[in-house]
Structure formats: structure tokens, C-alpha cells
Amino acid sequence: MKIGLTYDLRSAYLAEGYSELETAEFDRDDTVEAIEAAIRSWGHETDRVGKISSLVRRLAAGDRWDLVFNIAEGFRGIGREAQVPALLDAYGIPYTFSDPLVLALTLHKAMTKRVVRDLGIPTAPFALVRDEADVEAVALDFPLFAKPVAEGTGKGVTAASKIGDRGQLRVVCRDLLQTYRQPVLVEAFLPGREFTVGIAGTGPSARVLGVMEVVLLENADRDVYTYGNKEWCEDRVLYRLAGDPEALAAGETALNAWRGLECRDAGRVDVRSDAGGVPNFMEVNPLAGLHPEHSDLPILCKLAGITFRDLIGLILDSAMERAGAGPYFPGRVHFPDAVFGGPGGWSSEAGTP
Template sequence: MSLTIGLTYDLRSAYLAEGYSEEETAEFDQEATIEAIEATLAELGHQPERIGHGRQLAAALVAGRRWDLVFNIAEGMHGIGREAQVPALLDLYRVPYTFSDPLVLSLTLHKGLTKRVVRDAGVATADFLVAERPEDAAAVPFAPPWFIKPVAEGTGKGITPASIVRDREALAPACAQLLARYCQPVLIEPYLPGREFTTGIVGTGARAEVLGTIEVQLLDSAEPGLYSYANKEGWRTRVRYRLLRPEDDPVVAAAEATALAAWRALGCRDGGRVDLRCDTHGRPLFLEVNPLAGIHPDHSDLPIICRLRSIPYRELIRRIVDSARIRLAGDQ
């Protein structure tokens, strides 16, 4: 069945033109991503229609525009609930959309609250402390080295070599720098020295399934020991993504089981990614979930996983839309 599908997104070039910085716009999409989704939806027999960011969506809704479905990849610019703004507007006007709802997107942007939920659900995750003030770091109950990052950022923002803290005297000053720069709490975790994975997932609830898992391997040219903002931005020369299969590697099988359990426990929908890293014993632990994963056809992790699994980009988009349609049919 052909659908009229609106596209909501934040275009990076538009925000750069408004004077925002490269880092502030790091999570936003390139024109090529919008063009790829638009063309793919048309190939699938749908009628795509560009809407744009949250303010443009609000104006369109007030003007009476409606769609059968909205394909939402808008990240939002301001506030800790920014990823929930577009879905909340769509819920208000009862317009169906892809991916997770406002509750899930607000929760999962806050890495500390997310870890509380998955820990309560029995999903393996590292110890952690959320520091609201620099002096909160004194209460950290686990031993160094520590890993610190802003509690509500993506794309590696705020993650640099200084994120690995080895001395207790340096922990509070390091947290103070992040607090001042990003104006949000800091997540403190044990530094996990093991392998790092990202697992792609498509579907919702019991229908959710793993698309595949890649290991993030840092090259000699990368900042060592962490998947930092600089390493993500310069991935072509700093990072190698290696496809892994659970039948060949029991650690990968454990990582995929952990990722799927976290996805279901958090109520994520339709498609996205879960990031994991191994501790000193080689046990994969939940790091964070991305329920609005990048879907640039060439360099976003989810399409990379699909490409390495010989899953065409068209099939990925089809499965996301079909997941939303099945889910929405069940709500009727």
C-alpha cells in the first residue's frame, strides 16, 4: 500500500548557516541523507514529502497538513528532551510516525537514567555515578581508572583523551570542565578496556531482531583507547569496522543478547543501535542506546552493518517502515 510519508529532520547545513558550530550540529543530517531516504521511499512506492525540523513541523500541522506516516529522524537542538519534541507534536495531532515515542527518546538521551532502567531490568551494565556538581565526584564508589562524558550528548561529543581519568585528585576538575562546557550532568563509569561493539536492531518488542554487530577497531592514527568525537568525525582514517557473527564468537553472541534485552526493556521501536563495551573479564556491558540512529547510506553505523551483511539500504528502510506499519496496525 502506497503511503504519503512526511520527512522530519534537522539539516546540518541549515544550522551552520544560522551560526551554530560544527560540534553543536554534529548529530544533524546531511542533505545526502535526506535525499537517500526520500529516493528510497519513492522506490518503495510511497510518496515522500519533506517537512523539516520541529518548528517547520509545528507550522505545517497548524496549517492543516497531514501525512499517512512521518519518517522522523529529527534530533532537536535545545533541551534534554530535544529528541522528543517532534514525536510529541505528532502525538498531539495524532499523526503516526517511525521510531520511538517521546517517553523513550527523553529517557534514552539521559545516559544515567537509561542505565538505571536497564540495570533494573537485569541487563548487564557497568557501575556509574551521575555528577550534578564537581564535588559529587568524591562519592564515586568504584576504583579508577574512570571514564567521564556528558550525560545527554551523542556522536561522541565531550569524549576526548581527557575522558579517561586515572587519579582521584583529577576527577572533580575534569568533571567541572565538562559541566561548564555542556551545562549538563556528567556520567562517571569505570573505564572499560575491552572490545567495543555496536549492534543494529530492527523491529519492536517481541518482533525486534538483531541485524548484525560490528566491532569498532581504532587504527594507529586514532586517539587511543576510546571512540571519541574526533575518532568518529575522522572515521575514514581512524577507525575500522569489522563485521562479527555470533556463531563464530561467543562474546558477540552475548553482546547481541544484551543489546536485544536492553532494546526491549527500554521500549525502543522500529530500528536503531545499541553500543556495548567489554570489561577486564571480556564481558560485554551495555553502554547506551541510539533509538534515532544515523542512516546516511555510506557512513552511518546502522547502514554500515547492513552493507556488511549484504542487506541493501532499500531493505533497511523498508523494514523500518514495515515495523511502524505493523506496530500501528496493532494499536488500532
């Protein structure tokens, strides 16, 4: 098969003069190289397309692909992650990961929480601050947690994101509004354990790959999985698979959210427990980072005994089955039997593909 690769390369944007923070969500060169190598290892031809402007030119020139492996984050607007999939839909070209509706919805964290809440899935009470005047209307008990409503990779999340009083809330919201030019999501702070849940598959076939607990070390920003903690995770964070009852409940919460939001192929759901130990949905990442060594989903998979090559195989397999092609490569990847149970459940024990 001929598989195109769409992505936003961080080095290219930095060369154009954009800042480290502006390009934080974009992919490193070695991420694209690793994905391409994994796809080729399954016997496919690859074609690097790049960002949306390159895709537009290629489509206008008549280029087509059997499938596009899309990790393009987009650069402008709350609907930026949906732009490449929408264009591919218009041309009838299948692609990996979620559709434009899901990607536009899930980037807006408040809209996502409204849908998740309607699905009956626990999520922390929240308010949306669109301007400084809205701060006075926030009727939530302190401590609170604040972050930009439509950013990823921990952008805008710092040690100051945990807020103890109204005065601090005013300062933090003012800074976030000025810096990111978008509303601020303010939530009740969840004091319990933090998990990220890896999921592969679509609809009823979606399964949990593992539940990874995020444990902040002594030299990390306290209480919050900040942008800095993510960037320097090797020194600040301990990642470990968890299989106790609370972790199992986190996996169930994540899987219910994934299916309810109709996410596809693979991604991550972030979950944190409240004071009573009940896991609450925080956010979903249907375009999860795929750096083999630095991104949470591949880290989780490695802990669960799933190689990066097989993770890419699971994604391709799910996308092609959705496109009606069925199993398409020799030695089709299967979910690890020890990780998964039936359609409604799974086991926490790590297995190997």
C-alpha cells in the first residue's frame, strides 16, 4: 500500500521564526522517521507529505494515497486538528485517527467535558472564563485548576495552575487570556492519583492497552503534571503501570469516554481521582504524541510489552478495517491477550503482542 504521512514538523516552524512554545505540539524529525520506518517494516510504501499547505498542493497536482497516516496538529484556530482530516474526507482518502468532528470537539476541553458529563462519566465541576469579568462568576470551591481551553502538550499548565484563592484566580486567568488568546478552563482541583490510559481500536473493538500512573518526583513541579514536567519527564516523573482497583476503574472511565466520544484507532485519555478515589475524566488526546521514547502513549506501550512497531501496526490495522480493507499485512497485530478481556472488560496484567 502507498501511505502518505501528514505532520507538522517542529524544526520547520522554528526555522520560520516561531518560538519554542508556539511549536510545542509539533513533531520532532525523529518522530516522523520512526513512524515511517515502522510503516515500512510492515511492507508498505511511504510518501512524506507534511503540513496542510503541502497536502493542498499535492492534492491539486493529482497525488493520491491508499491511506494517510495523519499526525498533523494544525497551526491556527480551535478547529486546527480537524483541518487535514476534513480535506482528506473531501477527496475520499482514508486516514488514521479520528474524524473532523471528534478532533474539533476534543481540542475544546470544556465542550468535551459537557459531552462526557452528559454520558454520565465522572468529570470535575468546571467553569469557562472568556474574559476577566467572568472570574467573579466562578462559583466553585477552592482549590481550583486553570488551563487554556484548547491547547495540548501541557501548554499553559504550570505550578501556578493550582489556585488557592480568588485573587490568584484573577492573576492566572488574566495571564492565560493574554498569552493564549482563548478562554480558560477552570475546574475543581482533583487531589488524587493521576493516570493516563492508552487505548487502541474503534467503537466496540476499542481496548485498553494499559493504565499508566504519573508519579511526580521530588524535583518536579508539585501537584500538577505541568508542561515543564512533561518536557523534562526523564528527571521529574516516574511512569508505572497500575493494576489495582482504582487503576482498573480509571481504565473503565477512559474506555467509556473513548467510545462515547467516538474516537478512533488509538490515543490517550487522562484521568485523575477525586478525594474519594473516584477516577474523573480530565481530557482525551485522539492525536496522541508518538515519539518512541518521549511520548506518553509509546512509553505506556513499552511498559506493557508492546513494541513501537506493533503500536503503529495496531493503528494501521484499525484504520484499514474502518476503510473496509480488513486485515492487510502478514502477521497481523493482535491485542495482547493478557491485557484484554471481553468487549466490556480487561485485565491489568501486562502481556506481549
